[in-house]
Amino acid sequence: MIILAVVWPRTQNLKYINYSTAFVPEACSAPGVPVLTFGAGQDMGSIYEFAEQHNITFIGGSGKTVGAAGGWIQGGGHSVLSNKYGMGVDRVRQFRIVTPDGVLRVANSCQNTDLFWALRGGGGGTFGVVMEASIEVVPHPVPTAALQWEIGASLGNVTAILGLITNVASNSDKWVRDGWGGYIYPTYSIVANPSMNIEQAKESLKDLTDLLTRHGIKYNWHEFSSFMPLFEAIVAAPIPFGINAALASRLVPVDKFSSLLKPLTVTKTLETFALAAGKFAFFLTSPFNYNSTEGETSITPVWRKAIWHAVVLADWAYDGGSVAAKLAYTQAGLAIAPLRLLTPEGSAYQNEGDVYEPNWETSFWGSNYDRLLELKQKFDPDGLLDCWHCVGWKGKNTPIASCYL
CATH class of the missing domain: 3.30.465.10 (Uridine Diphospho-n-acetylenolpyruvylglucosamine Reductase; domain 3)
Structure with missing residues (x-):
């Protein structure tokens, strides 16, 4: 602090x-x-x-x-x-x-x-x-075709929400290959594509919009001429703020969407949704189609082949105290467990990961951790900078860790 x-x-x-x-x-x-x-x-x-x-x-x-x-x-x-x-x-x-x-x-x-x-x-x-x-930067405006829909968190929409989750789990591989990115929540979602015009976009997501139509869910197509109006549409999402919340996440790689493994992926995703009590999101934000140079960055290599960055949230009352907080962190860890089991070789995003992520060094950085630790010791040999589950973390028995549950 x-x-x-x-x-x-x-x-x-x-x-x-x-x-x-x-x-x-x-x-x-x-x-x-x-x-x-x-x-x-x-x-x-x-x-x-x-x-x-x-x-x-x-x-x-x-x-x-x-x-x-x-x-x-x-x-x-x-x-x-x-x-x-x-x-x-x-x-x-x-x-x-x-x-x-x-x-x-x-x-x-x-x-x-x-x-x-x-x-x-x-x-x-x-x-x-x-x-x-x-x-x-990209030296010009980037136009996008975008689809936005809102289901509404009522008991009558449970079937629609479960159908949406199954549809997303079944089609994400195709969507990402088609160039889509975005944020899919059980109730409010927006996805955008900078590589398609509106007609191509409608054809690409026809299976999804057919599902929304069957359930009477309204959706809107947009053509944004630049990034700013897309950004305003993204931040318009009714995402909770001003709350105490515990996060956990998992990067789900492309091999889990093969014809052989896709049914298991759907099952584990539905299990995670149930354990998270609906507080679950698919982030289609990986650099899947980006032509990168292997080893050029120190992020976990799993990011390059991930289809999803899946996130769960568990919150607690502001006056709930440490007992309620500890329970929320436990719930977040339990909710993401089915996706951890699905991806034993997988990874998680440090910035939005479980505070108590098991095997965090491998989970956050994979094969890059050992070299990162060497560089930490080179540039900060005295360990002046220390933070929880960061490279070179000194462990639980330090003053900085005393506030953790």
């Missing part, structure tokens, strides 16, 4: 933002690319507004107030457009960072390359304090 108290006020003076049409990372000689360079105080909402004004597209997350240079990108950074354009770690071209020895360093593909790799997925609050990020 002390680190947060010191760093947070200073980011308020790091709100600059600049657009370069031909950015070249320092000490590099590669051709320039379109890049936004911004201070650590910039949040998603402000960056999206800037990008809209300059007719460019920033590939970012769905939270307006999330800092774009912090844990979002350092943990991976998924987006509704990641399927085509990659994750945040795929698009970053340079960081300026103060490492625990007090040195301001530039990290990119030409200098401090090991640190650059670690920052591209190794997690926030681990290798230093990022002061600035330079991230490649």
